[in-house]
Amino acid sequence: MKQLTRALVAAFTVTTITLPAAVGAQALPSAKEIIDRHVQAIGGAAAVSALTSVQQKGQLELAAMGISAELSVSTARPNKMAMTMTIPGLGEIQQGFNGEIGWENNPMQGPRLAEGEELATRKAQSGFGESFGIFDAADFTSIEVVEKTQYAGEEAYKVKMVRKVGRPSFEYFSVANGFRIGTQSTAVSPMGEIEINAVMSDYKQFGTVKMPTKMAQSQAGNDITMTFSDITFNAVKDEAFALPPAVKALVKP
Secondary structure (H helix, E strand, O other), rough: OOOOOHHHHHHHHHOOOOOOOOOOOEOOOOHHHHHHHEEEEEEOHHHHHHHOOOEEEEEEEEEOOEEEEEEEEEEEOOOEEEEEEOOOOOOEEEEEOOOOEEEEEOOEEEEOOOOOHHHHHHHHHOHHHHHHHOOHHEEEEEEEEEEEEEOOOEEEEEEEEEEEOOEEEEEEEEEEOOEEEEEEEEEEEEEEEEEEEEEEEEEEEEOOEEEEEEEEEEEOOEEEEEEEEEEEEEOOOOOHOOOOOOOOHOOOO
């Protein structure tokens, strides 16, 4: 997915909500109610606010291409991220954001820096809280419930998120248990705009917080499945977000 510089109330709750029209005789809950319910379902705002970093390890499967990779994702406050995929016979594919610089490095295309809208979007979406489905209202123009619908085989609330920077997205929350179960967004990449749909499932307890251990993602015609077996908190060191030498060489003084 990404803070303590703002008060917890501002960082972990949504304060400006547009109420939807009633559906039949029953009005939908507000976006604040839906997001607050999710926060409580995963362990509560206090539990999340005690976290400074997260490391997730597991497997990535791209069945159509016969690719299976080891996956490691590290995130830390306020907005740092580093991801490494290790593919047998190919090597490491790396991606990261250190709070200012977004970058990628892979054996096929070499190192590159994110620029323009791609960098702005990556920065806007890298808040530590968003890794847990917790959104800071200060980053959005509006957050509103669109409808109750079917998503990933269950009834869900569809919430439209309009950012001050970047493209609008939709978040889905389970009606049954409150968990955030999916997101739909548009990513900007060197190949142009890519529509992404990510379904989150199999929430499990890690310490004081529950996190999804499976993500099924569809993008650019490819189906990608990520399964996390090891999640640890507050153990990521700063050097995890250091630029690789090949990427650092691209940064202008």
